[in-house]
Structure formats: structure tokens, C-alpha cells
Amino acid sequence: MNFVFKKEYPLRRKQGFTIIELVISIFVLSIAVVGIFSAFSIVTILTSDSADRLTATYLAQEGMELVRNVRDTNWLDMDELPLGGSLKWTDSLTSCVSGSGCEADYTLTGSGAIHVGSEYLKIDSSGGVFYNYTTGTPTKFKRKIIITCLPNNDCDNDYIMKAVVQVSWDQKATLLNPGYLASDYGISSVSNGITTESTLYNWYNYICATINKMKKNRVQKNNISRNNQKAFTLIELIVVMAVFLFVIGAAIGIFLSVIKSQKQVLSEQQLLNQISYVTEYMSKGLRMAKIEETTEDCLVDYSPGANPSNYHYGYIYLLTRYDSLLGRYNGIKFLSQSNYDSAGRPSCQEFYLDTTTTPYVLKEIRTYSPYTRVSDEQAVALTPSDLKINSIRFTVNGGATCADQNQCGASDQDSSQPRVTIFLSVGIPGDSLVTGTNCNNDTDCHAGGACNLSIHRCVPTRTIQTTVSQRNLNINNGQR
16 A cells, blocks of 8 residues: 655735734824824923023013112111111111012002011003003012122121022923912812022122022933834724824824914914013113212103103203103103213113004114214114014102103112113913903003003003112212
8 A cells, every 4th residue: 555645735814903003003103193292292291381481581580680779778877878867778688588488569668668578469451561460450460579698697796698589480291291270179289480699788888799699401202112013914904004194193193283383483482582582681781870969951742741841950860751641651761871872971762662663573772972862763762563562661769650751760869779671561472362352451451461552452462560779879969
């Protein structure tokens, strides 16, 4: 018997995905989509945070200027200059020496005077009120001032004062920060903060000081890995393709949303840069203001309704361009020692808001001796036409009441060191209107909006406030 042996070969075929492998592939694709969405959310969060940091930075700068202003005023109040008298250069600041620190706003009077507490700064756009502790709706910002006297912690006799101003603000829950506003849910909130530090010397009797600042940056990186894939069967290929198209469609939608929002993000970042430049430029000039002598004819208000023949000798700052409808000043004029002509004479500068254009434009007029009248047509724009300025307000020495609106400012007869507070309200590019109705003043708008009188519409705003203290001591002619 013959036996025949046949060698059998197994059929070769490709192996497709199992249902478990399909689930894993969908899971990996989902992680990629979530990563894209998270990146977009992070960009949006950081942009909003940068706006809050800008506001907090200027509030911290204002706090430091208030400490400097109190110190300078104490020098002026001493019975005998530069030494002697019953007052000390740290008077009114001793309540800030404790660990809990103190609070103060731009008025330096009433509830805004230096006091111990932990209150939110308030603001009320309807009444033309600046950031303060007395009137308006509480904001998300808190400010604390801490003083340390060196080297012996004896504020009466030490000649060095270390001032620290801390500004913190509440932040709502985000993918990066799961906190809530305490006012929303009655629980603890997550706070961000800005801290500025300066060392002030009793240089009126001793020596000037230097300021040290430090910055730290942190960088984080994330990596995403991929798994190898095998071939699909026909049915699995159809299923995976359907899922893939769905994921790609969602990714494209997110990508288009990112592109749409990118313009607004860049516009707001440009807005913050422009606000910072304008604020610093005005602050530099205001710090170096000097007293107008009888031989100088700079401080005259030529705006409609003012007396063009009323010269303000002995003044340091003169508020100009009074708006009787809104009850505030849109301009400020002064002699600046930061700019001189070839003969060494200071320049006459005026910052004001031009309300004859649409939108409003912040402008500067600068003249040199002889200080003749200059037409507004020769003014130089400090802000571009695409920057939507809603309003600007100037106040001197905490908003002290003026008996004559045409003679409002700071002079060498004042008992305190002159200081100027600037409040700037700017529209956010690309945002929709807060309300769809017309408005005649800020009271017609909801919270977070202001009335842009150039278009009589409510618009969302960014509000920046800072206070500048004059660097030269305000010693009147009888003491010089």
C-alpha cells in the first residue's frame, strides 16, 4: 500500500483591528483634539490675565507714589527745614509697619487715608470716581502697603524706609486654576498678585536711594507620544474613517475659532502696549513739573469758556478744558523740567483729550519761551486713531474741591506735596457693545462698560489708574 503525504500550507491573510484596538485609536485621537483645545484655552486665559496684571501694576505703582508723596509732605510740614520740628519724615506711615500692613487710596483723606484693613478697592464709573475705598462697587483688586524701617526698625530715627506694595486680585476657575470668586460661591478664591518694592531714603537730610527689582520666568513643556497602528479590515476602515473625519471636522472648527480669536488677542495686546506707553510718557513729564515764576506765562487755559488772560503764577499744575456736562477736566498743563530749549528754559506742556474727533484722541501741545498761544491744530497725537479712548480724567491732590473751576490745580501755597491722579478708560477692540441702546453718560451702561460720547454707545472698557507725585519739593517762595 502506497501512502501519499500532502503538505498543507495555512492561508496567509492580513490581520485587522479588534474592537479593543479601535477603541484605543479613537482614544488617542481624542487626546490630540483635547490638546489642541487646551492650547487655545491657555492662550485666551493668559491674554485676560495680562490685562489684569497691567491694571494691578499701575495700582501698585500708585501705592508706591502715595508713600513717596506722604514722605515729601512730611518734609514740608516740618517746623524748621531741613532739620528740627516735632514731625518726623515717617509720620502717618507708622501704621504700615506691622506685618498686616495698611491701605490708602489717591485721596489720602477720610476712609481713603492711611488705615489698617483688608478691603477690596471700589470703582463707580457712573460718578466719575477713581479706584478708592469709599464709593462704588467692590472690584477684584486688593492693595496692601508694608513699611520696614532700616537698619534698627526705629522709624523715628532710622534714615532708610523699605516700602513694599502688594496688589492681589481674584481669578475665576479655569483649566489652569480651579478657583472661584468668593462673591460668586462664598468659598475661597484663587488670587494672583503683583509686588513692587522700593527703598526710600531720608535724602532731604542724608542721601538718595537706588531701587532693585528681580524677575523670574518659568517655562513648562509637554510631550505627546503616538502608538504604531496595524492595517484595517474593510468594515473597520469605514468605521475608523468616519471617526477620523469627525475628529478632523472638530479640529478644523477649533482651528478656525483660534484664527478668529487671534485678531482680537493681538489687538488687545497692542492696546495694552499703547496704554502702557502713553501712561508712562505722561507720568514722566508730570513728575518733573516746576513752579511757574512771574516771568513765565505758561499756565493759561485757552479752552472755550476759560479766561485766557488769567495767569496762574506760583502754580505747578493747572487743570484745563473743563467739561461742564460731565463735571470733569479733560486736560492738564504744566512747566516740564524734562525738556529744555537751547537757552535752558523749560517747555510748557499740555496733555488733553481731543473730543472733536471720532474716536477721541489723546494729544500733547508743547511750546517754548515765549509761551504764546498755540492752536490745537498744531497738537501732536499721543494715541493712534484706532485706539478707542472713552474718557480721561485728571485730578490734583486727591480731588480737592476748587472754588473757581477756571483756577483749579496745585500751587506753591498748598500744604501738601502735589500729586496728579490719571484715570484712563479705553475701549476693547473687536468686542461687541455692552448694550444695544444709546447712551449720554456712563450711568446708561452696565457694569464693565462706559459711554463713548463720540458715538453715544456703551462699549466694554479697560480702566487704568495711576498717581504721580512731583519730584521737586513744593517749597514756596518765602522759604526758598
